[in-house]
Amino acid sequence: MPIPQQLGRGDKMGRGPYEKSGIIRDTGLPPNRPVLEKFEIPFPVEEVKKDDKVSRNILDNDMTIDVELIYLPFGTVESGKFSWHKVTRKVSIEKGGV
């Protein structure tokens, strides 16, 4: 979103329209330009110590990921969001192996 500058001076964001006069920076989506976001989500694991050696057990090899693009003009995500796009993907990692 455009981060409005308080009274057109300094580094503080303004609150209401009455004190907004400028833009400090804009984190919004510019028109007609691709914006790529990447997220790395770890699978749940537990670490087990055996014979002074630490190994990892994968607790679940499947993960369901919801990716949602929301518009939040005011308030909190719980109360004020507008859901624009929502995609659900199942991601798996191999069991066993070398």
Place this chain on the structure above:
Amino acid sequence: MTRLKFIALSALLALPLLTGTLGRDAGAAEAKKATSIDELAKMYDSTGCKECHEGIYRDWEQSIHSRSIFGTGRTAATIKTTVAVGLTSWQYSGVKKPEDVQVKHLMICAKCHLPQLAEATDAVAKEIVKYCYIYTDPKTNDAEHEKAVSMLSKVCINCLICHQRNAITHKWVAGFPQKNEVYGSKDGAHADSAHPVMKKSPIMSESILCGQCHGLGPNFELENPSQCGTLYGSYLWAYRAEGGQESCQECHMKKSNLGHNMQSYRDPGMAKAAVDFKVETLGYQWRDGSKMVPQALVKVEMINRAGHSIPDG
């Protein structure tokens, strides 16, 4: 003696002619000012439009334009905050209490939310502020609350704002809009006794019509500039400047099939059309020395297809 009488008569005749000329050129600016919300509502009464343009009128009633100073309640609350947090705290504003608010103070909001307030006295500004305070006061009873909503909903961005008052941006070129005229896509007679003249507006399908309110940035014409929307600025510099060719009306009215119920983020169709949204995922196991690190990669590609940055603010 006869010559003196002639000069006096000429002067008397010239006065109404001069007044008539000023009225024709300056239009609305010369009209008597409204002294109450009711008078301002009557001055800009567009309920007669419904008789012939019923579908369009019904569409408009669904839009936020039809309740531009009440909004969803948040606009009224922000007007109150503007007074309570802004105006009354500023040393040189001349506002020590809500009752001190004049039209010039409220134009911070009204420039866009109620531009016709420029044709009202300070009493109307005070009345609007009074009802915004009543609406937001938790101690207000139901009847008072309902009355505040009703009063704040009486004046808004209606037919006569876009199709008359704000229908011409370059008034020295195209003339001043007149109270008996409505502006649309063609010239001719108009079957409405209050507005019998129909004129073609040179900007009715141009983005500049919307740009009058939907913002370039700080409003420097005000003694204390405010900034609400910045959409038109983004449209000009981030969209048109990069080769974008569509107008506000093409996306928000025509392609969306919303007509005069022009919506943005609240409408699911507008939301879907605004951003291309593509998601790719990959599960893999990265090796950190002797440890396996299982991860999911989520790649999200978004392309904003609107003619401006999203979100605005």
